[in-house]
Every structure is written in C-alpha cells, then in structure tokens.
Amino acid sequence: MPLYFITGSANKFAEAKAILGDIKQLNEELPEIQEVDAKKIIKAKLDAAMQMREGELIVEDTSLYFDCLCGLPGPLIKWFFLSMGNEGLWSIAEKMGNTKAEARTLIGYADKEGNMHFFEGSMKGTIVAPRGDRDFGWSPIFQPEGHEKTFGEMNQEEKNGISMRRIALEQLQEFLER
Amino acid sequence: MPLYFITGSANKFAEAKAILGDIKQLNEELPEIQEVDAKKIIKAKLDAAMQMREGELIVEDTSLYFDCLCGLPGPLIKWFFLSMGNEGLWSIAEKMGNTKAEARTLIGYADKEGNMHFFEGSMKGTIVAPRGDRDFGWSPIFQPEGHEKTFGEMNQEEKNGISMRRIALEQLQEFLER
Numbered sequence: 436m437p438l439y440f441i442t443g444s445a446n447k448f449a450e451a452k453a454i455l456g457d458i459k460q461l462n463e464e465l466p467e468i469q470e471v472d473a474k475k476i477i478k479a480k481l482d483a484a485m486q487m488r489e490g491e492l493i494v495e496d497t498s499l500y501f502d503c504l505c506g507l508p509g510p511l512i513k514w515f516f517l518s519m520g521n522e523g524l525w526s527i528a529e530k531m532g533n534t535k536a537e538a539r540t541l542i543g544y545a546d547k548e549g550n551m552h553f554f555e556g557s558m559k560g561t562i563v564a565p566r567g568d569r570d571f572g573w574s575p576i577f578q579p580e581g582h583e584k585t586f587g588e589m590n591q592e593e594k595n596g597i598s599m600r601r602i603a604l605e606q607l608q609e610f611l612e613r
Numbered sequence: 614m615p616l617y618f619i620t621g622s623a624n625k626f627a628e629a630k631a632i633l634g635d636i637k638q639l640n641e642e643l644p645e646i647q648e649v650d651a652k653k654i655i656k657a658k659l660d661a662a663m664q665m666r667e668g669e670l671i672v673e674d675t676s677l678y679f680d681c682l683c684g685l686p687g688p689l690i691k692w693f694f695l696s697m698g699n700e701g702l703w704s705i706a707e708k709m710g711n712t713k714a715e716a717r718t719l720i721g722y723a724d725k726e727g728n729m730h731f732f733e734g735s736m737k738g739t740i741v742a743p744r745g746d747r748d749f750g751w752s753p754i755f756q757p758e759g760h761e762k763t764f765g766e767m768n769q770e771e772k773n774g775i776s777m778r779r780i781a782l783e784q785l786q787e788f789l790e791r
Contacts, residue, residue, distance in 0.1 A: 466646075469647040469692075471692045471695070504697065504705075505697045505703075507693065511689055514647075514685065517649070518684055518687070523682075529711065530708050530709050531708050531709075533703070545736075
C-alpha cells in the first residue's frame with residue numbers, strides 16, 4: 436500500500452517526493468481546528484485523514500513564529516497573511532522593534548497500525564521588508580540565518596536544499612528506513 | 614419549549630437573561646472553526662448546537678478588532694490573549710502607533726424552524742495600558758469611546774448598560790417581540 440502525502444500543494448508534494456521516493460499525493464482538504472499548537476492541529480488532521488483512507492499517511496504544517504508576538508502568528512499565519520499581507524507582517528516586526536522569527540515544519544506520520552509519529556524541522560531567521568517572488572505566501576519576508584536572500588529570492592532548488600521542511604522530511608525518511 | 618443560550622459564561626448568561634427574560638443556559642462546549650469571520654464561526658456553532666438540541670437556540674461571539682492589525686485579532690483574540698496577555702496586546706497597539714479598536718458581539722439565533730438570524734452590536738474604543746479588573750479577559754485594555762473608564766474599571770451593571778453585547782441582545786429582543 437502506498438504512502439500518501441495529504442496536501443493541496445504541488446510544490447510541497449514534489450519536495451517530499453524528492454526525499455521520500457515512492458509516495459502519492461492525496462489532494463484533500465482536511466479540517467483545521469482553531470489552535471496555536473501545531474501538534475494538536477496535525478493530530479486532528481491525521482485523525483480526520485485516517486477516517487478517509489487506510490494505510491500510511493503524512494500531513495504537514497509549516498508556520499512562522501515571531502519573537503515580538505511571543506510566538507504568534509504560528510499556525511495562525513494564514514489569517515495574518517490574508518488580513519495584513521507581507522507588508523503588514525513586516526511592519527509589525529519592524530515597529531515592535533524585534534525582527535527575529537522562526538519557521539517550523541511539523542510532519543505527522545500515521546503508520547500501518549495507525550500509530551502517529553511526529554518530526555519537526557525549524558530555521559531561525561529575520562523578518563525583512565518583502566523581497567522576491569510574491570507568489571509563495573510569506574517567503575519574501577523570511578530571511579534565514581546565515582543567508583543573504585529571503586526564501587522569496589531563492590529558486591525552488593536553493594530553498595528545498597536548506598528548508599525546515601527538508602529537515603523534517605529527512606527525519607521521517609531516516610525513521611522509515613530503520 | 615425554552616430558548617437556550619449556549620455559553621459557558623455565567624456573566625454572559627446573566628446579561629442575556631436580564632434582557633431576554635425567560636431563557637435557559639446550556640453549558641456546552643461547541644467546536645470553534647479556524648476563521649476570522651465571526652459569522653462563519655457562529656454559523657458553524659449553531660449548526661453543531663442544532664445537532665445536539667431541538668428548539669430555539671442562541672450562541673454569541675465577542676471579539677476585539679485592532680485598527681493597526683487590519684482587524685485582527687478579531688475572533689482570534691483568545692490566542693492573542695493566551696500568548697501575549699493584556700500587556701502584550703497593549704504594546705502592539707502602542708508600538709504600531711494606532712490604538713483604535715472596535716469590540717463587536719455577534720449573536721446567532723436559530724428559530725423553531727431551524728432558520729438562522731444574526732444580530733450585531735459594536736462599540737468603538739481605544740486600546741490603553743491595562744486598568745482595572747484583570748479577571749475578565751481583555752476588559753482592562755478596552756476603553757469605549759466617550760468614557761473615562763476601561764471595561765475592566767466598570768462594574769458589571771455599568772458595563773452591561775452600554776456594552777456591544779447589550780446592543781446585539783436588544784436587537785434580538787426586538788426581533789423576538791415582532
């Protein structure tokens with residue numbers, strides 16, 4: 436039975452497939468509970484997914500945590516982005532006088548027995564005035580530590596080479612190989 | 614059949630009972646979808662409530678909307694409050710240089726036929742450094758327009774006399790009397 440990655444994003448699926456190999460995309464909208472704890476969100480999504488489909492399943496959450504907002508927006512980034520856009524997000528960090536942030540991916544994996552396993556990757560970085568491709572959410576305002584470019588200025592390959600999603604996916608890959 | 618107000622808050626229930634008269638409290642936790650549109654949240658809650666119980670039902674959402682955050686936190690106020698507290702909320706408005714805000718109550722009412730009706734009350738005000746009773750969420754940082762006190766400094770009677778919840782409840786009361 437194949438391993439299904441449940442996501443609506445072709446890019447996220449391609450990134451996962453490059454690392455995990457033989458996986459299939461399942462483009463299903465899973466309900467998202469109102470929470471700031473990514474693990475609870477992912478757990479609820481896996482629960483919902485396991486009602487829909489048997490076998491091995493993965494779901495993921497990638498969120499952006501601002502130091503100046505005590506960790507918000509976190510998983511609420513979608514609503515901040517829709518309400519304020521990248522310019523607004525940048526202006527919060529700038530005006531609050533603290534541009535430190537962390538980008539985190541949490542992957543939830545349900546094995547054949549329905550047990551759940553979690554893998555997290557994170558990157559520290561800085562919130563900057565938007566630079567680069569504006570098609571990928573908050574990529575233009577996140578500049579990872581030790582890099583001169585924002586995620587929005589990196590091409591897919593550069594970004595996938597260093598991203599928090601890669602770190603989490605590699606942990607899952609190691610786990611699957613054991 | 615009685616009209617049920619579904620809420621865990623004894624204060625909110627008392628305020629509603631004072632205006633609507635013969636209603637009963639139903640202390641049930643209704644699931645809250647992840648949304649910034651209060652109407653969608655209330656609609657989903659009423660849907661869930663109607664699965665649980667026949668008859669006339671009301672649910673309510675009271676949210677705080679910051680001008681400087683383009684309307685956030687709105688219904689996400691719970692998470693902002695848990696993450697940052699009143700001091701943190703106040704520091705956002707202060708540092709962003711715009712302390713204007715609006716407090717809004719949305720009431721959803723399901724009639725005997727299961728049709729939904731919505732009633733909104735709102736108050737403009739200012740976000741200030743916390744003053745007054747710290748037991749009621751964000752009351753200490755909201756000073757309604759034309760008043761010298763924050764909600765946190767008013768007693769229950771003063772607050773109920775002017776609140777956005779009262780405005781919404783009175784609309785519902787008028788509707789029920791017609």
